[in-house]
Amino acid sequence: MQRLAPPRLADFVRRLEGHIEAFAPFDAAAPPAEFLNRAGKDLAHLVAADDWLPAADRVAGEEHYRQYLLYLDPEERFSVVSFVWGPGQKTPVHDHQVWGMVGVLQGAERCQSYHADAEGVRSIGGERRLTVGEVELLSPEQGDIHRVENAFDDRDSISIHVYGADIGRVRRWVFPLGQPKKPFISGYGNGPGNPPFLLKAS
């Protein structure tokens, strides 16, 4: 089965390719601020409408949030993922190793930043709430360790995440409170009915 990208997603991918090429080469862990700002504006536009993401990419897990790979750049310079949060579902405290962006498509998320050092992790600043259409930018160089959760305990929320690699295969870290950090590879929840989108039929 092949799935062609909805025009709104295809448009986003083309614009992101343009920004990456405009700023190339750069370290995915230390993206230029202006690159992230421009890409973030395009992500805000992508999530400003909620009529393009198919039902198969909006299914929450029973116990844990799910991540569906929507698009992988053939050169693995970036991936676009839908995160679907069931009521009350949350991530552990984690890092990304590469730049990232989060845009809320449906519902709302709560985000808390953390700082990690030899003594462990501690929260930095207050919790932020991200609602529909809002975008958060992440740069490892600036500190990207965080925990994200559904702001609702009675309905699903969905966000579109973009990362500077094939994020489901990146070896990164989770930071369990009071314990040493642990290696983590997130994977994806796609099934045969929702393979990643293509820009053109192959």
Ligand code: FE
């Ligand atoms: Fe994250």
